[in-house]
Amino acid sequence: MKELPISQLMSTDVEMISPDTCLRKVVAYMHDKRHSCAVIGEQGRPTGIVTERDLVKMLDCMMSDSSMPEHQVHEIMAREPHAIHVDQSLFDALVITRAERIRHLPVVDDDEKLVGLLTRTDLANAHFHVIEKQREIIEQAIESRTGELREANERLHALSMEDGLLGIGNRRTMEVDLEHTHAVMKRYQHSYTVVLIDIDHFKLYNDHYGHLQGDQCLRLVSQNLEKTIRQSDRLYRYGGEEFLLLLPDTEEAGARILAKRLVEALFKAGIEHCKSPHSVVTISAGIASCSAQTCHSVSWQDAVERADKSLYQAKTCGRNQVA
Secondary structure, three states: OOOOEHHHOOEOOOOEEOOOOEHHHHHHHHHHHOOOEEEEEEOOEEEEEEEHHHHHHHHHHHHHOOOOOOOEHHHOOEEOOOOEEOOOEHHHHHHHHHHHOOOEEEEEOOOOOEEEEEEHHHHHHHHHHHHHHHHHHHHHHHOOOOOHHHHHHHHHHHHOOEOOOOOOEOHHHHHHHHHHHHHHHHHHOOOEEEEEEEEOOHHHHHHHHOHHHHHHHHHHHHHHHHHHOOOOOEEEEEEOOEEEEEEEOOOHHHHHHHHHHHHHHHHHHOOEOOOOOOOEOOEEEEEEEEOHHHHOOOOHHHHHHHHHHHHHHHHHOOOOOEO
């Protein structure tokens, strides 16, 4: 199997921070970007890296000395960070991170200029990508074989974490995530919200445009949803033309704002649907929130059921809306 290049794995949403930057601004950057580190350097070349571990050490010092003066970022960064070239492979990255026991690898070009950042999360995603590729190879072999190989393919499908058509989480992965999120809610008094989303008049779309175009419509809707949601939110294919959006640490009011944004964003995308009263593809959404006070004695399935009833209400009230 051809090895994956680093360029397909790295995070590109990374900025170079000057060594003289105020530490407070670095922390704010990491918080806003949801990064676990910040790459420090000058003239595009990484010279250090600040990680969560560095901040914990600094916090320990600050807690023991309240009169501690303002620090510049170069005072706490990990110097001479281990970097990897953009043309190296997944195998190279795994060897480096394991040998050096690090979680972040700045990615550089031939001039040693920063072009991206490779994290442990990226490596985990690559691992699942490799599994999916292996599954595809076995599927091709199964076309000419029967029996035991077919059973192996079924087991591989059961282990798949993504929907094959849309590339988002599948139903099995969704159930595991909901189970975990519901347990966290009960244990730590957190809240979460489930948003069930359905494409309006999708059967009419399929009947008129054909199933191939229907698949493309599903992809476009999925991509539009992913563009609009937050990084902490998780999108799954619930089944057919339905999606489930899991919003951790989110109350109903916040979920309603986001769900309305999703509905409006897809309407503005203007995907043609001549059989719809709106002339474009639209969605309806139903919301159900869970907190330790309201859902401690029920299961996540109850939350999904309530979201489904809300979705039905949105449908009966005219579609292209949130209930």
